[in-house]
Amino acid sequence: MTLYFIIFTGILLAVAAVFIALLPRWWQRRAVAEDNTDWLRLRQRELADSAPELREEAALRVMEEGLTPAVAESVSPARYPVAGPLAGLLALVILVAGLYVHLGSLEDVSISRALEKLEGASPNEISALIARIQRRADQRPDNADYSLLLGEYHLSANEPLQALVYFDRLIAGGAASSDILGKAAQAEFLSADRQLSERGRTRAEQALAMDPMAPAALATLGMAAFEASDFAAAIRYWETLRTLEPEGSPGHQMLSQVIERAHREMQASGATLDLPGSLKVIVSLTDALTVSDGAIAYVFARPELQQGGMPIAVLRQPVTAWPFNVTLEDRHSMAGQKLSSFSAVSVEVQISANGQPGRENSTAWGLVNTAPVGASDPVTVVLQPTGPR
Numbered sequence: 001m002t003l004y005f006i007i008f009t010g011i012l013l014a015v016a017a018v019f020i021a022l023l024p025r026w027w028q029r030r031a032v033a034e035d036n037t038d039w040l041r042l043r044q045r046e047l048a049d050s051a052p053e054l055r056e057e058a059a060l061r062v063m064e065e066g067l068t069p070a071v072a073e074s075v076s077p078a079r080y081p082v083a084g085p086l087a088g089l090l091a092l093v094i095l096v097a098g099l100y101v102h103l104g105s106l107e108d109v110s111i112s113r114a115l116e117k118l119e120g121a122s123p124n125e126i127s128a129l130i131a132r133i134q135r136r137a138d139q140r141p142d143n144a145d146y147s148l149l150l151g152e153y154h155l156s157a158n159e160p161l162q163a164l165v166y167f168d169r170l171i172a173g174g175a176a177s178s179d180i181l182g183k184a185a186q187a188e189f190l191s192a193d194r195q196l197s198e199r200g201r202t203r204a205e206q207a208l209a210m211d212p213m214a215p216a217a218l219a220t221l222g223m224a225a226f227e228a229s230d231f232a233a234a235i236r237y238w239e240t241l242r243t244l245e246p247e248g249s250p251g252h253q254m255l256s257q258v259i260e261r262a263h264r265e266m267q268a269s270g271a272t273l274d275l276p277g278s279l280k281v282i283v284s285l286t287d288a289l290t291v292s293d294g295a296i297a298y299v300f301a302r303p304e305l306q307q308g309g310m311p312i313a314v315l316r317q318p319v320t321a322w323p324f325n326v327t328l329e330d331r332h333s334m335a336g337q338k339l340s341s342f343s344a345v346s347v348e349v350q351i352s353a354n355g356q357p358g359r360e361n362s363t364a365w366g367l368v369n370t371a372p373v374g375a376s377d378p379v380t381v382v383l384q385p386t387g388p389r
Helices: 001-027 036-048 051-067 083-102 103-116 124-139 144-156 159-172 178-191 200-211 215-227 230-242 248-268
Strands: 028-031 074-077 279-285 294-301 313-318 324-328 344-352 361-371 379-386
Touching: 001 083, 001 200, 001 248, 103 124, 124 144, 144 159, 144 178, 159 178, 178 215, 200 215, 215 248, 230 248, 230 313, 279 294, 279 313, 279 344, 294 324, 313 324, 344 379
Parallel strands: 279 379
Antiparallel strands: 028 074, 279 324, 294 313, 294 344, 344 361, 361 379
């Protein structure tokens, strides 16, 4: 892409050089000598509003002098200085190159190429590249790509305080996705000696309101609950997070270990995991609807008659057979809420082909506006093809 840009720029400058320095040398100027007839026409126009005697006198003078013989048309080369246009062309080239470098385009292109070749780079090369990106990000604080890259780099390098600077910059600039909000909360939690501030909690809960399966927000709220000895809440967040990891993967195993530890801590404290107020859900398909293998089902519980916003509880599981049954419990609750605190909820089921929640990612969905919590009979949700709300 850069090579094409350089070639195109060179062609434009070459064309400019032709027009400025060479083309005028080929121009020619035509010049025809004037005779006294031309003078008479000019003089009569000047005396158009004067007395007729003056016009007659001018005509008489031409008659007395006689007509001047016609003069052949002459051609003379254009007189055009070359030094000035060439100096202007040189100044134009310098100005374009200077603007290109000053505005940072050259550095941005260089950084982009270095990122493409990052695989296999040594730690020193990576550190040098990060230092360049940090300098460039300070020059262009509105560049969201640089801020996101640096925030994620410092967070993964266990430098949460530096990561928070860039996530704060992203949020202040309006880039407040669920992923950014969750990672900002995580960076703030880790940089404050594992204490979650009110701002960090708000950001994490906003992330879950946008995406109930936001990994960073679930991890952060789970860690904060564990540090506050709210082991039941920690288990709920981490179990939800574990559903995002393939079974048997390192992430799944690690979460299983911390969940088991939370269970042990809860038993040692004498607390129990609340199980009352469960909600049984049967999910079925219409006859005309088919769902591909490997689809993921999301089951959301929200306040009664409500279809949007942060869910009270959410459950994610692969679909292996139809119809299938799930049971929502307090351990599936979100953001400090408890399913058992509600007498009735709205239940929505989404079938996602790409594994991500959201109506826009679903191929089928169903809704029951009122479902009694704690009832012995399950509520049945019949799925329909996804369409506009």
